[in-house]
Amino acid sequence: MSNVISLRKVKQKRAEGKTLCSSGFHKWQVSGERKFDVKRGKLVSLERCTRCKQERTRLT
């Protein structure tokens, strides 16, 4: 019984995460990598969403 409930919670949480990501609310985590953005001519840090693995760069 308790297993069923916990499984349902996990599913809800995953669905929630996907909805958030598709709405543009990603869970960004700094990957620690730094690279040079040629377009902006500046050093940027790389961030990755822990849910959908999307990447973005951020000015430091």
Ligand SMILES: [Zn+2]
């Ligand atoms: Zn995401």
